[in-house]
Amino acid sequence: MTFANDTREALESGVLLSNSELEPDTLTTMDELVEYFDGFTYTGSRPTARDLEEVRAIRSTLRSLFTASRDGAVPLVNEILADQGALPQLVRHGDVDWHVHATDDDRPLAERILVESAMAMIDVIRADEMSRFGRCEMDDCDGIVLDLSRNRSRKYCSTTCTNRAAVSAYRARQADE
Numbered sequence: 001m002t003f004a005n006d007t008r009e010a011l012e013s014g015v016l017l018s019n020s021e022l023e024p025d026t027l028t029t030m031d032e033l034v035e036y037f038d039g040f041t042y043t044g045s046r047p048t049a050r051d052l053e054e055v056r057a058i059r060s061t062l063r064s065l066f067t068a069s070r071d072g073a074v075p076l077v078n079e080i081l082a083d084q085g086a087l088p089q090l091v092r093h094g095d096v097d098w099h100v101h102a103t104d105d106d107r108p109l110a111e112r113i114l115v116e117s118a119m120a121m122i123d124v125i126r127a128d129e130m131s132r133f134g135r136c137e138m139d140d141c142d143g144i145v146l147d148l149s150r151n152r153s154r155k156y157c158s159t160t161c162t163n164r165a166a167v168s169a170y171r172a173r174q175a176d177e
Contacts, residue, residue, distance in 0.1 A: 006099040010120035013040040018062040044105035054110035080118040
């Protein structure tokens with residue numbers, strides 16, 4: 001299943017954000033929030049100090065959404081959309097062609113992230129693609145893996161865990177020799 005670009009980006013940004021609360025917490029400063037905001041080209045106003053605390057507060061909600069079963073994700077999506085007063089609309093801005101926004105650009109960043117993640121999950125649920133989410137295979141990591149690869153081969157939540165696994169495998173091979 002190939003998802004639309006806005007769906008992919010919302011899923012990737014939501015998973016990265018939910019994983020940011022793992023140790024070490026990678027979303028503790030305004031600089032980190034601005035880097036996240038810029039990295040995913042969110043529209044609307046720049047993040048503020050208030051946004052930092054609000055965005056940090058939604059990470060567990062996103063984690064629950066991405067780790068739920070298909071049937072379990074549906075009420076979470078519906079609750080997020082209802083709580084935020086989402087109203088889907090087609091929009092086009094910058095170099096991005098028509099896509100769906102369900103909240104205004106002037107709403108708080110945490111609300112925009114929640115709504116975009118919930119809207120993306122609608123596509124995942126409807127396509128019965130919840131298997132795209134998994135748990136990182138590193139023994140000491142609880143990160144969420146979003147596998148959008150064609151062959152569904154992604155095992156690790158981040159480059160950090162991928163590199164740690166490679167180093168571990170290399171050391172194991174060296175020990176065997």
